[in-house]
Amino acid sequence: MVNAFQNPMPSIGLKVKTGLTVDFRNRELLRNNFGDSIVPLFYSQHIKNGRVIFPIGKENEYISDELPGMVQLNRNYLFIKRFTAKEEKRRLQCAVYLANQYPEYKKISTQNKINFIDTIDNSEMSEELVCGLYTVLNSTLYDMYYRILNGSTQVNATEMNSIPVPTRSDLERLGRRLRDFGDYSTEYCDRILEESIYA
Numbered sequence: 001m002v003n004a005f006q007n008p009m010p011s012i013g014l015k016v017k018t019g020l021t022v023d024f025r026n027r028e029l030l031r032n033n034f035g036d037s038i039v040p041l042f043y044s045q046h047i048k049n050g051r052v053i054f055p056i057g058k059e060n061e062y063i064s065d066e067l068p069g070m071v072q073l074n075r076n077y078l079f080i081k082r083f084t085a086k087e088e089k090r091r092l093q094c095a096v097y098l099a100n101q102y103p104e105y106k107k108i109s110t111q112n113k114i115n116f117i118d119t120i121d122n123s124e125m126s127e128e129l130v131c132g133l134y135t136v137l138n139s140t141l142y143d144m145y146y147r148i149l150n151g152s153t154q155v156n157a158t159e160m161n162s163i164p165v166p167t168r169s170d171l172e173r174l175g176r177r178l179r180d181f182g183d184y185s186t187e188y189c190d191r192i193l194e195e196s197i198y199a
Helices: 127-137 140-149 157-162 168-181 186-197
Strands: 014-018 038-042 050-052 062-064 077-081 094-097 107-110 114-119
Touching (some): 014 157, 077 127, 094 127, 127 186, 140 186
Parallel strands (some): 038 107, 050 094
Antiparallel strands (some): 014 114, 038 062, 077 094
């Protein structure tokens, strides 16, 4: 059923990227509190039930922004855990990150145990597009597809970029339904994706 869609993400202007910061190699830059030239550092632990929860009171939730290659603009993304345990029910575990929920930050950083979806042309994704991506990747259909594609517990960015997805306009339509109803459960994602496929 996934193959009913014809567009890998790069063909609709999107790309899965790996988080920018290897924290254990940059310990001297890590911080416990926000301040001047300090930005939030998002880890997989911040991904909870489809949403990004920050801060959560763990150590080193912030990082100095002095290395440009380790920071990114604070804008809308879809976060995806790179690693899950074998016993976990889902391989694809995602969260909607919306910049307007963290207006105090101009830049952020992502730890390299998460992936994030961004645009290829450096424009900002709409809230509807991020929610549409979440709807698709949080569905049972796509989780099963990825498990068949990759038997390991690592979610590989290159493989994610090859997975066919709906068109950008269809993703936005799915995202509007998710956003307006506010139910981020897999069951609701399954329902609206299935209705889209058979519409």
